[in-house]
Amino acid sequence: MPRVTSADIARAAGVSRTTVSYVLNDTPGASVSDATRQRIHAAAERLGYAPSAAARALRRGRSDLVVAVLPDWPVGPVVEGLLDHLTDALAARGLFVLVHHHRDSRALADLWRAVTPLAVVGLAPFAPDDARAMTRAGIRVVGAVEPADAAGTGDFDASQRGIGALQAGHLAAAGHTRIGYVTTDDPRLGRFAEARLAGLRAACAERGMAEPATVAVRTGEPATAAVRSLSGAGVTAVAAYNDEVALAVLAGAREAGVPVPSRLAVIGVDDSPGARVAAPPLTTVAQPVARQAEHLATEVLAALDGRDAPPWPDDGARVVVRASA
Amino acid sequence: MPRVTSADIARAAGVSRTTVSYVLNDTPGASVSDATRQRIHAAAERLGYAPSAAARALRRGRSDLVVAVLPDWPVGPVVEGLLDHLTDALAARGLFVLVHHHRDSRALADLWRAVTPLAVVGLAPFAPDDARAMTRAGIRVVGAVEPADAAGTGDFDASQRGIGALQAGHLAAAGHTRIGYVTTDDPRLGRFAEARLAGLRAACAERGMAEPATVAVRTGEPATAAVRSLSGAGVTAVAAYNDEVALAVLAGAREAGVPVPSRLAVIGVDDSPGARVAAPPLTTVAQPVARQAEHLATEVLAALDGRDAPPWPDDGARVVVRASA
């Protein structure tokens, strides 16, 4: 079954391909009689015409695709919400958002070559080489690029550090002086975990508190050993890398017989759906997802129009206080 | 900055575009001297050449893209794992998987027209019209299509019903005779929820048990009212639509002072990461995600090669017994 092309529609409607294109694209300034328009639409409908995306992109010199690159770990509802927002915002401009789960640079390079999207939006930072290659190929790159120095100088890291600082602030305000940091054993999370820890550490130092003790746990199972060792070391409050980790800590405390929050306070990050139904309900840091998505959409649009992007919004992350801390 | 094309590479390497294409694509049977190959690769590298995906797709008559369509709700780690598997399996054939969060048929239609992927894989069933239109446009459609009759006759529904039956079986074996079904208030889940309930209902009827009482709750908050009403009606065990709902039921039981599992047993679906760290640890039904992903990949490949797809694998869903039921 051969492909239905605009030539077929033209033939069926008794007009030229030019006219078909004008009508189907609603080209402004094209004056085509209503009767002709009707015939063309009818023919397209009848034959099930779908224009070739490839031909269109080739001719136009650009596609309508935006690829959102996610990190290679379960993103959770927060990021999913962000993607939904982004999709809507860009759809209003005729752009389509497709999501790619990033595994390694090799796969990413293969992907953008195979797709040549209009823009690539990174929800996790890109390696500098990747970003450069994409830009060179005319693809707009939106989102953080890993800084060359490990210190982390960009907006991205600043925002992550702010999260750690918020956790420390809440815990310190409640009178805790010995804080522990619990992260996951998943190496892919390293970059986020490090940045959040750096913020936590700095905030502790500022207040003259001890350096936070750090331990990695596996999410999805009770972090019993971690709770025992932290608790034994005199830690009275845990800042967790995220809610998933915090849930593991809660379960570990239950197993170890350490009451929360009286003997051990716990604070997570994300305000994920599980936080409110945890036992006890989990205190956590919520990020302003809608605003961040809005900003990413704005950045994409700015990049397309050749405008400068506005600066990353002042964070607006905030502590959601529940029972666990 | 104009686009770098294969003509630029040809010029830089002092050969024809034909030779460039042969070398860069490793076309079998093309005998090009090693020295020439070197020069071409070097030139491509130096100029940062990325072939135009649009031109290539237009010429070849097919793209390398496979779009995985997810339902418009948070999919959770189980489906994410499935997607990872699928991506890997298809990458081995040079195919790229991109994910689209399906909102409505309109958006889906816009999308496949804008992308014209090789295949579309549905993780939730397609409306018959959507499936037909895509097939007509030469796109391979893989995954379930909503049956016209509400009863649900396909593999998809059978597998969902099996999940409900498994829950009922486990609960009945533990001596429960009055089972309640708790689903979410999210209308988008309707199809899955209905199918699972149908399986539960049938299994109860088979055993001569009462029709399960049904109630919808909002996930992410304690389902206290639901627990009270179910418990008050003599229900001793709850089959939840999924783990998220089960977690809400657990929290509701805590608030209502109903001990789990002694006064109310709870069983979920998904074996999500939160299940094991819940209080008490959640009994749930695990689906064989890896095998399902494998199957979807096989189906896509079969569709591309024009072979018949093997039947959907016998389910292999199983109950993971923990403390809650």
Add this chain to the structure above:
DNA sequence: CTGAAAGCGCTTACAG
């Protein structure tokens, strides 16, 4: 108001 024609960048049968 409508059509013939060029050209986007690639691959590949064909000729040398």
Add this chain to the structure above:
DNA sequence: CTGAAAGCGCTTACAG
């Protein structure tokens, strides 16, 4: 062993 040329399906400046 290598190159000139056709053609994938579209859009759009141009001519009528």
